[in-house]
Amino acid sequence: MSERLDRFMARAVAAYYARPATPFGRAGDFTTAPEISQAFGEVLGLWAAIAWDQMGRPDPVLLVEAGPGRGTLMADALRAVGDVAAPFRAALRLHLVEISSSLREAQGRMLGPAVEGWHDDLASLPPGPMLLLGNEFLDALPIRQFIRRGPAWMERHVRDGQFVEVPTDHPLPAEAPDGAVCEVGEAAQAVMAALATRLAAQGGAALFLDYGPAESGFGDSLQAVRGQATGLDPLADPGTADLTAHVDFAAMARTARAAGAAAQGPLPQGLFLQRLGLMSRAAMLAHGRPRLAREILSGAERLVAAEGMGRLFKVLAVCDPALPPLPGFDPS
Template sequence: MERLDRFMARAVAAYYARPATPFGRGGDFTTAPEISQAFGEVLGAWAAVVWEKMGRPDPVLLVECGPGRGTLMADALRAAADVAPAFRAALRLHLVETSPALREAQRRALGDAVTAWHDDLAALPPGPMLLLANEFLDALPIRQFVRRGAGWAERHVEAGAFVEQPTSDAPRWPAEAPEGAVREVSDAAEGIVVSLATRLATQGGAALFIDYGPASSCLGESLQAVSGQRGGLDPLADPGSVDLTAHVDFAALAAVAREAGAAAQGPLPQGLLLQRLGLMTRAAMLAQSRPRLAGDILSGAERLVAAEGMGRLFKALALCDPALAPLPGFETP
């Protein structure tokens, strides 16, 4: 018998260690950078503007967590070189990636632009930092607690099935919950955010997380397996061969970031942030320059911002040195 978060951590590590790429139409899922190059470009421009607000430190770390095939960062670097050559010259690119196969894909996409790869954030060198993370938090392991009577039980995994064990290590929220209610908690995500917030508050910089989940903490179970572009699969059925993912509790992460001394802005719907950052304008420019691909370019951009696409389910949360607030796209109208 194994606690759910430990089972999930092992399964996710095995999944991303496989030689086959999980990204794109031929893989298990498609992320925003694979849908539209404008996504990475506007995030690169966002980083350049924040760098200006930071006082143009040179050097500055540009970090991506979970860089996939390097698609987002390739687009971001190209945009940075176009709109802010001084920023492109000042940045030192660091990638947080544990998969050897994905590191090789990133090496092919980014070449000598990469200063170093790291297994975790703790290995990054000190200094002011800008961090981007798209669909990174959802793959971090979660724990699940189930309301039973006056207390909570925690889910474990045994022989491909959930097993509940009574626990005193129950979630603090909510105080009251109906029988059978499930509360998901990610100690891993909260630990990363606390460490990052402490660093940003003392060394300067900002971080932008884009992922999916509700804006407010809520009850319910969201853990699922994804394979072959299909979600909602049994997360216990084929560990290591399918992607495991769960909704991000943005409100909980914002709260622990503020407690650690950083400013937390958002979460905002992804569609709103991308529109404020000019994604649709950039997509229109790309469509005009590539008329044969115009339909695909515009439909891809619309998928990222539309409420019925990814625009509402996906959220953006920014953390930063309190002196930098508000960040681009997060200003109060």
């Protein structure tokens, strides 16, 4: 019996993150931006502080991170706002959306009593105005895949570690070349719709940084990562590798707007981080730690350079329509 790809992916990802070993960092399976440069979390914390000011400084305000990893990003963000945005630090109430018990323990060790609560999903967050950060969160949500075969679309299922194709009546583009793969992120769209509805009604903003194209299109982006290696079979040994897929940012923006929120971006990550002053902050850190200066600067450059993460990664903000352009999205 076959299983739809999104259901297979959801089970595999849940099993992967339930393991006791942390997947992050050089000794793990992959390295995310907060592990590459502390300036990343710092500038996102200050982004949240400025957005809070644009919201009218609500007190209290929820500061939420979805998929917080080991807590590195948030630790850097809280340190930065504590240093230069004390009123925001006093007003924020930190909540984390995390399903992995082992990662919750790591976040607790990193952040201590700063965390007011953990949640399995966004629906269980307390009501009120909110600022949410999601770095490499959407890419781990399961996708469905469809492949064009002559005049018809077929859906990819998984059976015995192999793809099989099943007839489908899912609405898909009428025009597509034979063999084209169309990915549909229903889980991400559901998250975005619920979040946008909340932000439009209760106020706030959400910032997502992830990899994927700015415009919707065809292509197979499903990948497995293990031990810093890519190109692995995503159907082999489920639960032992991280499964991800590119984020369809255009679809995310359309979903947010349809639910009543505003969408700003997507922008290339490199442009966004440079507008926030990431390279200047990295230069300050390098000056203070001359023995680590080369490593600090090269890490920051990796986040903004087109040949690094600066072009492939995009940034999308979803917010209360009453808000002005958020930090990094105003070209002036």
